[in-house]
Amino acid sequence: MADFNQAVILGNLTRDPELRSTQSGQSVASFTIATNRRWTTKDGQQQEETEFHNIVAWGKLAEIVSQILYKGRKVLVAGRLRTRQWEGQDGIKRYSTEIVADHVSATGPSRTGGEVPAQSGGEEMPKAEKPAEVNVPDEINLDDIPF
Numbered sequence: 001m002a003d004f005n006q007a008v009i010l011g012n013l014t015r016d017p018e019l020r021s022t023q024s025g026q027s028v029a030s031f032t033i034a035t036n037r038r039w040t041t042k043d044g045q046q047q048e049e050t051e052f053h054n055i056v057a058w059g060k061l062a063e064i065v066s067q068i069l070y071k072g073r074k075v076l077v078a079g080r081l082r083t084r085q086w087e088g089q090d091g092i093k094r095y096s097t098e099i100v101a102d103h104v105s106a107t108g109p110s111r112t113g114g115e116v117p118a119q120s121g122g123e124e125m126p127k128a129e130k131p132a133e134v135n136v137p138d139e140i141n142l143d144d145i146p147f
Contacts, residue, residue, distance in 0.1 A: 005080045007099045009053055011035035013073050019066035029062035031055050054098040065104055070111050078103040
């Protein structure tokens with residue numbers, strides 16, 4: 001059986017994407033998506049937890065992401081998990097886990113304020129070299145999710 005490394009998240013951008021280039025000229029965009037989890041405790045109290053996910057997109061996908069995505073926009077990302085490690089200036093090993101995007105779809109209004117047509121499901125970004133097909137309804141009711 002082959003290994004499988006796939007992450008799919010739907011959330012809101014916490015900041016505009018940052019576009020950079022490597023020394024070889026390869027485009028790379030980084031951004032963060034916040035996802036919220038809501039539940040009710042046994043005593044009826046509403047609880048909410050926010051998780052922040054670091055995302056990296058490469059090549060043409062990075063360039064388009066940096067043009068179309070903006071802080072607050074709802075976005076679906078599918079990709080693989082990657083953990084990087086480095087040594088800080090203090091000599092302590094540090095770790096960071098991020099999602100390397102293969103597929104990105106934006107929903108909601110564009111930067112110009114126009115609403116994205118409902119039948120399109122949002123602005124489709126080009127897929128990375130190995131695309132991940134993801135079908136997500138236009139609206140997700142968190143109360144319908146069984147976990």
